[in-house]
Amino acid sequence: MTATQSPVLKRLPILVIALVALGGAFLLRDQISFETLARHRDSLLAFRDANFALASLTFVAAYVAIVGFSLPGGTIATLTGGFLFGLFPGGLYNVGAATLGAVVVFLAARAGFGADVAARIEGKGGAAARLQQNLRENEWSALLIMRLVPAVPFFIANLLPAFVGTSVWRFAVTTFAGIIPGTLVFTSVGAGLGEVFARGETPDLSILFAPHILGPILGLAALSALPILLKRFKKEA
Incomplete structure (x- = not known):
């Protein structure tokens, strides 16, 4: 009975x-x-000022739930973290909560399908198995690149590692480190929302793609890819 229920x-x-x-x-x-x-900003600020610790815990829990259940609103949550708590500790709350939520999705996917998918890919061989092997050989670099490059959706970057057998430790560390640059950019935008609200405007989220912001992030991604290139050169030498 247990054996038939276990997969479910x-x-x-x-x-x-x-x-x-x-x-x-x-x-x-x-x-x-x-x-x-914008509509609830005054009540949110009042709650934060009256109950800072509880407001911090509530915000982090809500952010973890948004990411863990892949709900819409991740960007708004990041802006809210900056608006309520500033660049610090708002940035730390945002990065930590996003990482915890991502780990929840990763663990759920790995427990549900990850091991089976990884085993099937490895057993069938072919191009998928070679890709799987390459990812395993360059896990640190590949995971960091997925987090740093804005082109990879956050939810997809939570699922793919679960299907190639990535360890929880490597997933968590690379997620935390890889999302820091982009998250801090949006947190800083959130920290300036008071002036945006006063002008009756909306924040310019395209700032992430501005050359002076995107350039360093892509530079970090290129630096993360360097070990992969060095390994390839050594194999070909």
């Missing part, structure tokens, strides 16, 4: 995440927005 129980967390994410995409897409933040 293993897949239950990722299935719950998928269902909540699907429901959130329809029910919350208009609720978690910049307009909502």
Whole structure:
């Protein structure tokens, strides 16, 4: 009886995440927005000033839930962290909560499907197996690049490592380190929202793609790819 239930129980967390994410995409897409933040800014600031510790814990828990259940509003949550808590500790709250949420998705995916998918890829061989092997040989670099390059969606970067057998430690460390640059940019934008609200404007989130911001981030991604290139050159030599 236990043997037949075990696969279902293993897949239950990722299935719950998928269902909540699907429901959130329809029910919350208009609720978690910049307009909502602007509308409730005074009450949020009052709650923070009266209960800083509780406000911090509530914010972090909400951010972990948003990422862990892949709900819409990750960018708004990051802006809120900066708006309420400044670059510090807001940046630390944002990076830490996003990392915890990502680990939740990773563990759920790995428990539900990751091991089976990894074993099937390895067993079948071919191009997919070679890609899997290359990722395993260059895990640190590959994981950092996925986090640093804005082109890789955050949710996808949570799932792919689970399907190639990445360790939790490497996933958590590279997630934490890799999201720091982009998260700090948006946190700093959030820290300046008071002036944006006063002018009745919306924040310019395209700042991440400004040359002076995107350039250093891509430079870090190139630096992360350097070990992969060095290994390839050594093999070909």
